[in-house]
Amino acid sequence: MSNNEVVWLILLLPLAAFFVNGFIALFTSYKNSKFSGYLNVTAIGVSFILSLYLAIIGLDKNFDYQSASFQWISFGIFEITMAIMLDELTLIMISVVTAISFLIQIYSLSYMEHDDGYSRYFSYMGLFTTSMLGLVTARNLIQLFIFWELVGATSYLLIGFWYKKQSAIKAAKKAFLMTRVGDFGLIAGILLIAKQGSQYLDITQFYLGIQSGLFSESLIFIVGLLIVIGAIGKSTQFPLHNWLPDAMEGPTPVSALLHSATMVTAGVFIIGRIYPAIGYSENLGLIISYVGAFTLIFAASMAIVSNDIKKVLAYSSISQLGYMFLALGVGSYGAAILHLFAHAWFKALLFLGAGSVGHAVHTFDMKLMGGMRNKMKKTYLTMLVGTISLIGIFPLSGFWSKDEILIGVKSESTFLLVIALIGVVMTAFYMTRMMAMTFFGDFKGGHDNIKYDDIHESPNLMTIPMIILAIPSVIIGVIFSSPIDLGFIEKHAMVSFLDHNKLVFPNYEYHEFKFDIMIASVSTILALIGISFSILNFKKYKFNINFLNKLISNKYYLDYLYETLITEKLFYKYFSKLFSVVEEKLIDNFSYKLTASLRWMSNKISVSQNGQLQLQSITFVLGFLIILISYLVYLGAGG
Amino acid sequence: MTLSNLILLSWIIFFIGLYGSLTKKSAVLVVISLELMFNAVALNFVAFSRFAPGGLIGSTDIANVLSGQVMAIFIIAIGAAEAALALSIVIAMYKEKNTIEFSETIEIREKDVD
Numbered sequence: 001m002s003n004n005e006v007v008w009l010i011l012l013l014p015l016a017a018f019f020v021n022g023f024i025a026l027f028t029s030y031k032n033s034k035f036s037g038y039l040n041v042t043a044i045g046v047s048f049i050l051s052l053y054l055a056i057i058g059l060d061k062n063f064d065y066q067s068a069s070f071q072w073i074s075f076g077i078f079e080i081t082m083a084i085m086l087d088e089l090t091l092i093m094i095s096v097v098t099a100i101s102f103l104i105q106i107y108s109l110s111y112m113e114h115d116d117g118y119s120r121y122f123s124y125m126g127l128f129t130t131s132m133l134g135l136v137t138a139r140n141l142i143q144l145f146i147f148w149e150l151v152g153a154t155s156y157l158l159i160g161f162w163y164k165k166q167s168a169i170k171a172a173k174k175a176f177l178m179t180r181v182g183d184f185g186l187i188a189g190i191l192l193i194a195k196q197g198s199q200y201l202d203i204t205q206f207y208l209g210i211q212s213g214l215f216s217e218s219l220i221f222i223v224g225l226l227i228v229i230g231a232i233g234k235s236t237q238f239p240l241h242n243w244l245p246d247a248m249e250g251p252t253p254v255s256a257l258l259h260s261a262t263m264v265t266a267g268v269f270i271i272g273r274i275y276p277a278i279g280y281s282e283n284l285g286l287i288i289s290y291v292g293a294f295t296l297i298f299a300a301s302m303a304i305v306s307n308d309i310k311k312v313l314a315y316s317s318i319s320q321l322g323y324m325f326l327a328l329g330v331g332s333y334g335a336a337i338l339h340l341f342a343h344a345w346f347k348a349l350l351f352l353g354a355g356s357v358g359h360a361v362h363t364f365d366m367k368l369m370g371g372m373r374n375k376m377k378k379t380y381l382t383m384l385v386g387t388i389s390l391i392g393i394f395p396l397s398g399f400w401s402k403d404e405i406l407i408g409v410k411s412e413s414t415f416l417l418v419i420a421l422i423g424v425v426m427t428a429f430y431m432t433r434m435m436a437m438t439f440f441g442d443f444k445g446g447h448d449n450i451k452y453d454d455i456h457e458s459p460n461l462m463t464i465p466m467i468i469l470a471i472p473s474v475i476i477g478v479i480f481s482s483p484i485d486l487g488f489i490e491k492h493a494m495v496s497f498l499d500h501n502k503l504v505f506p507n508y509e510y511h512e513f514k515f516d517i518m519i520a521s522v523s524t525i526l527a528l529i530g531i532s533f534s535i536l537n538f539k540k541y542k543f544n545i546n547f548l549n550k551l552i553s554n555k556y557y558l559d560y561l562y563e564t565l566i567t568e569k570l571f572y573k574y575f576s577k578l579f580s581v582v583e584e585k586l587i588d589n590f591s592y593k594l595t596a597s598l599r600w601m602s603n604k605i606s607v608s609q610n611g612q613l614q615l616q617s618i619t620f621v622l623g624f625l626i627i628l629i630s631y632l633v634y635l636g637a638g639g
Numbered sequence: 640m641t642l643s644n645l646i647l648l649s650w651i652i653f654f655i656g657l658y659g660s661l662t663k664k665s666a667v668l669v670v671i672s673l674e675l676m677f678n679a680v681a682l683n684f685v686a687f688s689r690f691a692p693g694g695l696i697g698s699t700d701i702a703n704v705l706s707g708q709v710m711a712i713f714i715i716a717i718g719a720a721e722a723a724l725a726l727s728i729v730i731a732m733y734k735e736k737n738t739i740e741f742s743e744t745i746e747i748r749e750k751d752v753d
Contacts, residue, residue, distance in 0.1 A: 613741055614661050614669075621657065 006054055007084050010047045010094065011133050014101075017043035018126035025119035032118035037109040040122045044105050044129055048098035058091040059497070069139065069202065078198045085139035085203060088501045089272050092337060092494070093136035096344045100261045101129045103465040107352055108253045110461035111359065121161060121251070128154040132262050136269060141190045141201045144270070148186065148234070151266060152179050155258050159250040171246035178243040178562075182233015186270075189226030192219070203273060207503050210276045217281055224277040224284040227270060228291075235267025235321045238295040242558055244318055245302075248310040248364075252355030255310060260317040260351055261344040268324045268340050275333055275504050289329025289412070293419045296322030300426035304433065309354045310364045312434045316390065317347055319423065323405055326420060332408025333504070334495030339401035341494065342476050346386040346398060349469035353383035356458040356466065357438055363447035366437040373439035375455040380439050382466040387435050389473040391428045391527050394520070400477030404495060406519045424523050428530025429537075436538040483515035645686035653679035666732060666739040670725040677718040681711040 021036045069083030105125060112121050131150035138144035153176075160172030193200050196215065200206045209215055215223075231237075236244040247259050258264070271278070271288065278285045296319045303315035320343050327336035356379045357372060358364045373380040389396035392403075402424070409417045443452045457463065479486070480494040490496065499505055652675055659672030688707020733739050 618661050621661070 003054065003057075003086070004084070006050050007086065007137060010050045010054075010098065011130060011137065013043040013047045014040075014126045014129040014133070016126075018123050018130060021119045021123035021126060025117070025123055030119070032116060034109075036119040036122040037105070037112075040126055041102070041105045041109065043126065044098060044102045047129070047133070048095075048102040051094040051098040054086070055091045055095045058086070058088070072140075072143075078194075080142050080198060081140055081202060082143050083139040083202070084137045086137065087503055088498050089269070089337060089504075090136050092341055092498075093269060094133055096341055097129065097132050097136065097262050100344055100348050100469075101125070101132075101257055103468055104253045104257045104348065104352070107256075107355070107462050107465040108251075110459045111253055111355055112251065115251075117161065121158075124154055124157050124161070125254075125257070128158065128258065128263070132266070135266060139203050141193060141203065141206070144203075144273075145187060145190055148230075148266065148270075149183065151263055152176065152183065152234075155179075155247070155263055158254040158258060159247045161250055161254065165249065168249040171243075171249040175243040175247045178240050179233045182230045182240055182267075184230075185226040185228075185233070186230025189223045189230065192223050192226065204503055206274070207276050207506075210280055211506055220277050221281040221284055224274060224281055225287065227274055227277075228284065228288055231267030231271050231325075232291060233267070234270075235264050235325070236318050237267070237291050237322060237325055238298055239558070241295060241299065241318050242562065245306075245311045245314045248308070248314050252310065252351060252358060255314070256348045256351030256355070259314065260347040264317060264321060265324070265340050265344065268321065268328065268336060271325070271328050272333060272337060275328070278328065279331070285329045285331060287329070289326050289409075289416060292322040292325025292327075292329055293416050294322075295319070296326065296423045297419060297426070298322075300423055300430060303430040304426060307367050307437075308364050309357065309366050309369070309434060309438060310351070312366075312430060313347070313350055313354060316350075316427070316430065317343075319427065320347070320390075323402065323420065323423065326416060327405040327408055330409050330412040330416065332405060334492075334498040335401065335404035335408045337498055338404055338481055338494045341480070342389075342397040342401040342473075345469055345476060346389040346396075346473035349386040349466055349473055350383060350390065352462070352466050352469065353379050353386065356462055359458050359462070360455050361447060361450060365447075366434065368444045368447060369438045370441040371439070371443040371452070372455065375452070376439075376457050378457055378463040378467065382463070382470045383439075384435065385470045385473055387431045389477075391431050391531065392424060392523060393527060394524060395478055396474050397472065397477030399520075399524070400481035402523065403516075403520055404481060404492075406523055407516050410516070410519060421523060421526055424526045425530040425533075428527040429534045432531045432534035433538060436535065440538070642686055642690035645690070646683065649679045649682045649686065652676075652682065664740045664742055666729040666741060667726075669741070670722060670729065673725070674718055674722060677714055677721075681714040681718075684708075684710045684714070 017040045020039060024033065024036055025031055069081040071079060072082040073080040105122070108121065108125065112118055115121065128151065131147050131154055134147035135144060135151055138147055156172050156176040159175050160168050162168045190201070193206060196209070196219075200209050210220060233240045236242075244259055244264065248255055250259075278288065299315045299318035299322060303312050303319065306312045306315060320339070324336045324339050324343075327333075327339060354364065357369065357376065360372070360376060361369055363369075385396070389398040392398040406417065406420055409420050443455075479489060482489070482491050482493070485491045656672045656675030656677075656679060659675065660669050663669050663672060684707045688705070688710075729739055732744065736744050738744070
């Protein structure tokens with residue numbers, strides 16, 4: 001098989017599963033047949049193996065793969081091509097997406113077991129996997145945009161999966177509409193590129209255009225900014241962040257796959273895709289890094305007070321995505337993607353753990369949990385691994401990726417470094433708090449007063465994926481970001497792998513990677529401070545600053561601002577009032593007046609149509625006279 | 640006596656007939672008005688035949704110059720036939736509607752709008 005066929009197979013297998021499962025869900029009576037789940041596991045499993053194969057042959061530095069592009073849409077000189085792009089970034093993304101998707105399909109086999117929409121669920125999952133893979137392999141920006149929207153649509157379907165729940169419907173709509181605000185920026189940016197010439201829609205041509213100085217700096221800035229707005233919407237950065245906590249209404253495996261590991265990283269991915277643009281416009285990098293820095297603190301503060309285990313994790317995802325934005329903004333492309341890569345595993349693991357806990361006590365409210373470590377050993381231990389990894393304790397993977405980011409930030413700005421370090425403390429604090437509230441202390445009764453003795457560990461199908469995910473959460477950092485040469489893999493493997501991308505960095509020069517022992521020790525100490533402060537807080541002191549607590553637990557009133565003030569007050573009340581006035585007074589009134597005047601005229605004219613022979617003869621005579629006179633006038637005018 | 644005087648007379652008679660046919664209620668008066676219009680036209684024919692260049696005065700081509708008069712005779716004949724027809728319609732109308740006024744016989748009128 002050629003590489004081309006392998007990529008197509010990777011893309012089409014989950015799609016085939018989607019069609020088969022969709023058919024089962026729609027037209028047959030086997031709406032929760034086990035077959036759907038196994039089909040998805042098989043299809044995505046094969047995709048995963050093929051992606052792994054590509055990634056391994058892609059490790060070779062001379063790997064240079066460009067598929068033939070074929071013409072897709074053509075209007076005269078405006079041509080849109082379609083092609084597959086397999087650069088270093090894509091190879092990493094397809095491996096992560098297929099691997100995590102595969103494990104989550106296995107987890108879902110058991111988690112969704114008693115759900116009515118079993119086949120429907122797996123068909124959506126298949127569609128999502130295809131769309132996400134299509135997004136990361138697209139070489140044309142229009143092609144990318146289509147998959148980008150498909151990913152958004154499947155996110156909508158999966159958040160609103162339990163469509164009988166009002167809150168789920170609301171959350172799905174909110175997620176869809178808020179990402180749409182960002183998508184508007186993205187399509188505007190893409191169209192602006194298309195305006196320069198349709199060939200630049202091809203990403204490789206776009207790189208060449210930027211690198212050969214075809215575009216002015218202000219144009220690159222505007223295009224980049226618009227695309228970054230799209231990324232902000234998808235990657236839930238401030239101010240378009242508050243759809244993600246609500247998206248937790250969906251099934252937990254969905255949150256694990258879409259809303260932490262893969263879909264929300266699409267924003268980081270697309271900034272990585274247009275990365276050369278950031279190199280050519282300094283302000284753009286500045287904006288991205290400040291958005292990321294603000295979001296990481298902002299989301300972490302909300303994670304600290306949230307009492308819903310999934311929402312803590314959701315805010316944590318937003319915060320970690322903020323780190324990635326920060327890294328991209330300061331020019332640490334490799335570090336951002338490394339963090340994306342490492343984060344995907346342990347965050348998926350944590351979500352699956354949260355699902356396992358929720359499965360046992362029928363709620364995600366941490367106030368009703370507690371003391372579960374004795375009952376759910378496997379869940380507890382795997383989640384502990386994920387938590388330590390996320391906090392960034394040596395030598396787990398989160399430590400290494402965060403370290404790369406901190407080194408990158410340090411070389412750019414001390415202020416941003418301080419913010420990133422504050423973020424480390426906060427991360428340690430909220431994650432420890434989450435673990436403590438869930439697994440330590442006394443059991444608080446669960447959703448419907450379950451007896452403590454009745455709590456049992458989740459079935460193997462759920463715990464095995466978690467155990468598998470725990471392994472990369474531990475070792476990935478050491479392998480891919482090791483400060484020393486390990487023999488089978490070079491040092492700082494992933495960052496140097498990404499730096500070898502000839503398209504993004506045509507003037508690649510080897511530079512020595514530094515492992516900064518200062519940064520590493522400071523961040524570790526700060527993380528330990530955060531952990532111990534959190535444990536103290538859990539055991540003895542309940543710090544409670546009323547005003548602040550209220551502000552934060554109301555999500556800084558941003559939901560209030562968006563939903564009540566902007567949507568209800570501004571749009572429903574004033575905007576729609578304005579439009580109703582315009583409609584009633586202007587449009588309706590105009591048509592009323594128009595019909596009234598026509599009716600008046602026809603009334604006047606209809607008098608002549610009264611069947612009076614003589615009256616009709618008069619109109620005939622008058623008409624004849626008019627023709628005659630005008631003819632005479634015409635003759636008199638010399639015609 | 641000149642051509643223009645005759646044509647003016649013909650106009651006057653024609654418009655008296657037209658006016659009568661459009662305004663009179665009685666069907667008999669309308670028929671009389673129609674006859675007036677016929678005769679105005681016939682007068683026109685005769686006048687042109689008599690005074691137009693190459694007309695009766697000073698011409699030897701009798702067959703050609705008499706065509707106006709012949710046409711007038713035709714019109715009188717048709718007018719007589721038409722009068723008979725019209726009067727029979729009036730009689731039929733009287734039998735049917737018991738009136739000979741047009742305004743009373745409207746049947747195709749639409750209902751008033753509004």
